[in-house]
Amino acid sequence: MTLTGNMLIGQQRIAGNREAIRGIDPATHTVLEPAYAGGSAAHVEQACALAWAALDSYRETTLDARSEFLEAIAHEIEALGDELIDRAAAETGLPRGRLLGERGRTCQQLRLFARTVRNGEWLDVRVDTAQPQRQPLPRSDLRQRQVPLGPVAVFGASNFPLAFSVAGGDTASALAAGCPVIVKAHSAHPGTSELIGHALARAVKACGLPPGVFSLLYGSGREVGIALVTDPRIKAVGFTGSRSGGLALVQAAQARPVPIPVYAEMSSINPVLLFPAALHNRAQALAEGFVASLTLGAGQFCTNPGLVIARKGPALNSFIAAAAERLRHSPAQTMLTPGIFNAYEAGVTALLENPRAQLCAEGLRSTGPNQCQARLFTTQSSDFLADHSLQAEVFGAASLIVQCSDDDEIRQVIERLEGQLTASLHLDDEDLEQARALLSTLERKAGRLLVNGWPTGVEVCEAMVHGGPFPATSDSRTTSVGTAAIHRFLRPVCYQDFPDSLLPGALKQANPLRLRRLLDGQREAHNNAQ
């Protein structure tokens, strides 16, 4: 398709009337066509009105119809073919192989949510039947199901132009829950956003759904974002990005006359703990794995291993030497945007100028624009404990090794950490007891704990938690990746003494959806998924 530079309000292509954004090839600084004129508060108003009009009909789609819609989106994305990959590569500087993988993940994610919707467990149906003879008072018939919160605003992320953007995890889980979605496209990949937006709109049309189920807006400043988050018809927000950006949305959402939940995935340095035996037995292999994870995708992952914690000694010295050696040969990589590159350089400069951190190694330089040169720093645990700024996320391929004198210092460093998306433990059998002693602390700090793995790479599945205590996210009670993400956009409603004809299908006595309900405290046996 020809890119138009227009927004999508339902099925309508609408031109914005504010300052335009443009895709930029970060590898060459080439400005890409077309220009995407930004939307205004009036466009937000239009999109919200349409989403609101779509809510009652969309939220009562059958499980099958909603699943088919999610599958149709995946199909339409695949049908975009090379055009999508080419445009995304041009706008992000990401390698084609990575983008092909991310497209696969995005479509698999939509299909996984389709299966989740069909299964119906997310409805959490609970039935307590009437007990008219109960003494001293009879019990009413009470039935609970989950209903969607309402229209959801999604803010796409820069670093996953497909999997965390227009049709990414937030959109997929909100649509799965029965919520219309309005996406504010990330300015780093407007063309990719338009392509995906049209695929989504085609799926809406093909499935005969009301047009307001999906809209896509652009905007260079705060106008569109703040108008979206403060519109009374928006009932929840999904966001992946910087801490300052996430907190601004949280604040705007809380200041509303009727506050709404904001699921902001913000900032994490993903501590990696190297235990003594593992470090002693395989310092070289750990160093290789570490540098590979650190430099993957120029370090532009929320789960980038930005902090290593270990006990001082010859084994740690070997690890540091091996990591430094490897890092020195790691090529510079193009970062996603000039803004991200500048922020990376500023973060690195702060560390270079901080007397409590020592530069240990630098990756290869490159003369092109926006080239991320990897950096490895070391510090002492006493310095780390004394200087909170050493916990600041440097988004990119930079990491800090905290050298501790003893186990007590290791525990202190962990206790001092802010909330994290992940914490990784590298251990051998002899380390098990020491690791076990830290587990409850680590569980309080992070949403995902890994053993002998690296945090980059987030599987889309039932058991994933991509979340964690503040400031990793604004709401530790949820995940933004994996099927449990659907619960972010639901709330329970109880129906008391309803005549069967007035009950929604999920709650009718005959259980026409064949859900595995909680019936008088017992879980029913049959279910759609079998």
Added chain:
Amino acid sequence: MTLTGNMLIGQQRIAGNREAIRGIDPATHTVLEPAYAGGSAAHVEQACALAWAALDSYRETTLDARSEFLEAIAHEIEALGDELIDRAAAETGLPRGRLLGERGRTCQQLRLFARTVRNGEWLDVRVDTAQPQRQPLPRSDLRQRQVPLGPVAVFGASNFPLAFSVAGGDTASALAAGCPVIVKAHSAHPGTSELIGHALARAVKACGLPPGVFSLLYGSGREVGIALVTDPRIKAVGFTGSRSGGLALVQAAQARPVPIPVYAEMSSINPVLLFPAALHNRAQALAEGFVASLTLGAGQFCTNPGLVIARKGPALNSFIAAAAERLRHSPAQTMLTPGIFNAYEAGVTALLENPRAQLCAEGLRSTGPNQCQARLFTTQSSDFLADHSLQAEVFGAASLIVQCSDDDEIRQVIERLEGQLTASLHLDDEDLEQARALLSTLERKAGRLLVNGWPTGVEVCEAMVHGGPFPATSDSRTTSVGTAAIHRFLRPVCYQDFPDSLLPGALKQANPLRLRRLLDGQREAHNNAQ
């Protein structure tokens, strides 16, 4: 036992050093012994340190041990015998029969949570096993369980001195989730709180749990409450009370360096819709049911029917006449506290002075102190739509009937409503289609919908939702009554590639807790509850 006037910090009786509160018999204005000197921020610090110290051990209690603890609390409350009922009656003016029922409900609630804990479904265990051969990348072994958020601060309610207070629903669900609890006692029933607090502390001791699992603080002003909500070791808050009180806690919690969730159940006028056929067929019976619900417990329920919506006409006139007649004979009742009585009188005065509301009937007067005289008002839908203040909750036996000209006005009135705990529909068969047309709107407005019932009376069971959109609560995604309340105090953690020996019991490969896990997307069959 002899009431001491002391707080309970763990197993220690501690005397406060701030202004004292005292129980007052609202029926006689008699001041009751002993005085309860208020705690200070230093006491909060002590209680939080103790709760924090208890967390890691309490949260890893076995399902059986935690269940037995909840059952032990119920047992200890029952063992208080008449002393509890006598003191609660003296402090609240509530009839003994009501208090006996409430004690039964409180103990049943603890036992229901004990069964819920034992069943283990709340752990929401998800296991995605490793796929080492998967292309292009192997899949790790990923396992998810729920862990407790951490210590919880609970603010008791005035109107349920047992079921929504020291060992009420918030405490029961937080303890069930594995969270230590610090209760700030409601100043309206300090003696009842002390009795229950000691029962709870005895259960802690009898079960061999760390003392910090439970503490009980008193305080007349804001010091204790704000210190609790802003202490970094407190990870969630449960509150039932006024809108201003709830919003103050929400604000304090959001202003923390690390914000925490506040579950505040605040304000609801619980609209009752009377549909034409029902109104035509049984205006008299509806009026009787309405006045009984309105005046129950002097109207001091969050679910009191404070708003009636119906179409103008002879049938509604009959209903109004019958309700007015009944109300005029309804005796005055003692309210819980002078403060609640004064607020009721102020709310009624505002309606009396509002030209958009007309007084329709008054209940019987009484000369004693704090006597709630029931009031019934009427208004026109146009006036209701024009004056938001007519939606203000008047806590007590006052209600407002909104007379609508047509169905469209009824819909407008409903659309204009703030979020509610409940909405009740009185309908006969001929009304079904009209009711159906309003259902999706009502679902957006309320947490519980009732047909041909009255909202007072909240069953403690699996399917109950005692919650609803703001301002009924600060978080519509949950309930404060019923077993689903446990989820308020949990967050998910994912364990990736953990050796079996390091996994928590709930996640071990052999499934020693016999949980019905979600295993590779399929629900396992066996479970503890069978």
